[in-house]
Amino acid sequence: MHTILPFLLLMIASVVLLEMWAAKLKIAYPILLVVAGLLVSFIPGLPAVKIDPDLIFFIFLPPLLFEASWSISFKEMKKWWRIIGSFAFLVVFFTALSVAVVANRYIPGFSIALGFLLGGIVAPPDAVSTGAITKFVKIPKSTSAILEGESLLNDASSLIIFRFALVAVGTGQFIWHEAAMSFFWMVIGGTGIGLLLAWIFVQAHKRLPTDASSDIALTLIEPYFMYWVAEQFHCSGVLAVVSGGLFMSAKRLVFLNSASRIQGFSVWESFVFILNGTVFLVIGLALPGIVEGLREKGIPLGTAIGYGVLVTLVLIISRVISAYAALAATYIFRPAVVPTIASRRRTMLVPLVLGWCGMRGVVSLAAALAIPATLANGTEFPQRNLILFVTFIAILLTLVIQGLTLPALINRSRVFEQVPGQASHETTRQQMKKGLKEHVYHSLKRKHENDPQGHAGMEKFLKIWEERAKATDETLMSEKTKTVFVELLAAQREYLVELNRDPKIDEEIIRQQLYQIDLEEERLKRI
Structure with missing residues (x-):
């Protein structure tokens, strides 16, 4: 404990300093944190970073999702629910399918099931990265709501694909009707449990003699409880936290007083910043261990990097294609809700910008690390080390390439300039x-x-x-x-x-x- 504690404190201090530096350089801090973690990991004498997937799933994911659900506008989500739903479910599935087909065709030893496993891991864009990058540019509220709403739901859809693919790899078979029933139970059960627990929590806040300190302490506990209960019933813990968070956010004026809302905002802002920064730094620190796993399997590093670049290209292209398909469908079925842009050329650039907002991050890393070392029969899980490495390359490349170029793309295309006559x-x-x-x-x-x-x-x-x-x-x-x-x-x-x-x-x-x-x-x- 006396050895690891200084290391953890140093990590938090590094996160703070790197965030300050990123703000000075006017780049998103997740990019700097990942690159810094990668560089620091090669310093001799540092302890090896071995990440427990349960640590990221249970310790990091619930509060990050809960805070995001409190920040998003539910009214905007309802307004754009069609495109949010299509990006969160259809686009994620299309991306996972594209990765599965390409991996099965070009990566030796990858079956369709393994391809879907990899696709489910790398399909969901990261909300933190997108939010950190887009704060340097002005984007309309509709676009922001679409990106935020998508990020709340795509984690659940990708993890559902991941679970089904994991079962298919382990058993060698995939039973469609059982998968469909399991899918509906995970979605409906997770949402229902989240809403029920959120209602109970709201009543507890209203009826118990709480003050600001106890209210904030309870809100820190609640997302973990929602996630844990849903997982015990084999539902989606992600959807439980998201649905419960949205419900409680809508009721915040009812069960929280002004002191609880003000102090809670500051506490949660700092708490989430530390969690996000730590995870992105750990992503970079974990690479040497992943590379060592590749060496043990005799996979050349250059070959593995090539596979990672290939999968990253598939992710970017499939998301851009999906964005243009969504625009075309909107023109055909809902022309009244097409965003008002000054010219047709700028309108056609909107899907490109949405498609470029596809940086990967925390959920992809956690899912990759959650792959078991062995199958149920005791044999080694196939291609585990390569999947981990490809996931890291996808996170690194999308953060650096898309993250650094997205502000320039938005500014130079002027796609979000205010339409004349539109209220500012x-x-x-x-x-x-x-x-x-x-x-x-x-x-x-x-x-x-x-x-x-x-x-x-x-x-x-x-x-x-x-x-x-x-x-x-x-x-x-x-x-x-x-x-x-x-x-x-x-x-x-x-x-x-x-x-x-x-x-x-x-x-x-x-x-x-x-x-x-x-x-x-x-x-x-x-x-």
Whole structure:
């Protein structure tokens, strides 16, 4: 313990420093972390990194998925559910099939079952990498919602393919009707368990005398519990965490107070940053062990790299083809929801950008490491070391090549430039604030117009909201005026929740304003 603890602390410190450096260089930090881990792994004397797949699946994956489900706009997911569903399920299956066919044709010793196993591993793009890269460029909310929604669901679909392929490799047979029943149970059961547990957790938060600290502690436990329970019933733990997280995110104003929401945001942001950074650093550190496994099997390193490059090309091409197929299907069946772009040329470039947002990461590594060393009969699992190496090459190449070129592709193509006449983000924000102030003023007049005249606090409030300015001497507030202020904050939340029902309003603007209201409430408590 005294040996490994300094190493873990050094890893976390390295993650922080590399993230600062990446921000200075204006590149996504996962790219720098993977490359740094790869370079550091060759330093003599460092302990060998051997990754337990259960560690990544159970320790890292549930909180990462849970936090992502709280961050995404469920309203945007519903709006773009067709394309999100197609990317998360159909595109993942098409990618896995493409990898299976190519691997069976060009990699010696790869059966179709092994090809599907490899395809299921490398098919899902990584949400963290995409989010870290796209923050350096401006992309519309619709595109962001599609990428975020896809990343929440494609992990589940790829892991389902992985499990079925693993069974086929181990048993030498694949029974379609059993696989179909198992698939539906994993999807429906996982989603149902996640929603049920999320409802129970919401009730616990509401009924127990919790404070901010206990609320945050419970939210740290909940994704692990959802994942574990679903896996015990042989369902998809990923879908349980995602569905439960989405449900609790939609109810956050009901069961969490302003202090819990504010403090929880900061805690989760730091927690997820450390988890993400550690995993990407470990990916680079694990390569020497994987290469050593190749040497033991007598596979030349150059040959293995060639296979990795081939599979990476298949991943990129199949995703771009799928993106253009999705656009064509949208034009045919749902032309009204085709994104509004300034020109047809830019419209045709949108699938290319979506296709290029296919960086691989945490889930692919965890799935590859989850391949057992031996089959049920005790024989060695075929091609395990090569699958691990090809997965690492796919992660490295997609992160470096696509990750470094994606911002330039978006900027140079100008595909997401604002359409003339289309309301800007800032215009929408100003309209929302104007409506919010008018709503607060009329609510104040309606509820307290019969209060005694000459009440200093009430006159002050009326003047504040009528002139749309803030008071400069808040310390003179009485308990009465504080109570009224809290009522106004509640009225603002109600207004924003109702306003969010408008599909044209960006939910991110609503969430930012709700956060400002939470801050205002906490400030009021300390006056």
